[in-house]
Amino acid sequence: MWKNIIIHPKKCTGCHLCELYCSFHHFKINNPSRSRIHVVRSEPYIDSPVLCIQCGLCINSCPVGAIIRNKKNGAINVLIDKCIGCAQCVFVCPYGAATIDPVTKKALICDLCDGEPECVKNCPEKVLEYVDSTKAVYYKNLIISKLLKKESVPLEPYPK
Numbered sequence: 001m002w003k004n005i006i007i008h009p010k011k012c013t014g015c016h017l018c019e020l021y022c023s024f025h026h027f028k029i030n031n032p033s034r035s036r037i038h039v040v041r042s043e044p045y046i047d048s049p050v051l052c053i054q055c056g057l058c059i060n061s062c063p064v065g066a067i068i069r070n071k072k073n074g075a076i077n078v079l080i081d082k083c084i085g086c087a088q089c090v091f092v093c094p095y096g097a098a099t100i101d102p103v104t105k106k107a108l109i110c111d112l113c114d115g116e117p118e119c120v121k122n123c124p125e126k127v128l129e130y131v132d133s134t135k136a137v138y139y140k141n142l143i144i145s146k147l148l149k150k151e152s153v154p155l156e157p158y159p160k
């Protein structure tokens, strides 16, 4: 079964280790700007990782077919030799999860480290969890339902 990474944001301390493990795994360098996961701080001092949810929306946005889904593990894979760095995937991603690598000038999208995500393995606070897709869907539903409850406005009667 395919798996997804889910986030327990309340546990995040903002240490940025996930970014370092990500860039080191792919490029043998500790450089957050070359990471596929990004720890974002919102006021007042709330840190949370933001990462690709493997939705696949970017696949069709790529004009040269450089983004594919890995049939083995469901991960999004960028074919580096094909990518022309046009950033269409960056514009289309609703999560800000796709970026352009500052060195190669090609797309950077989480590939789940071929099924063994380094960020999950190395987060000291266990903020990230690599779970079966069914469990991931449940968590996504839970998040949306909590957001709707928080942001909802009382509905007025529909005008006649």
Ligand code: SF4
Binding pocket: 061, 062, 063, 064, 065, 066, 067, 078, 082, 083, 084, 085, 086, 087, 088, 089, 090, 106, 107
């Ligand atoms: S940056 Fe690369 S992967 Fe992204 S849409 Fe352009 S060619 Fe495709």
Ligand code: SF4
Binding pocket: 051, 052, 053, 054, 055, 056, 057, 058, 059, 076, 092, 093, 094, 095, 096, 097, 098, 109, 110
């Ligand atoms: S990079 Fe964005 S659009 Fe592409 S699969 Fe990940 S979350 Fe979806």
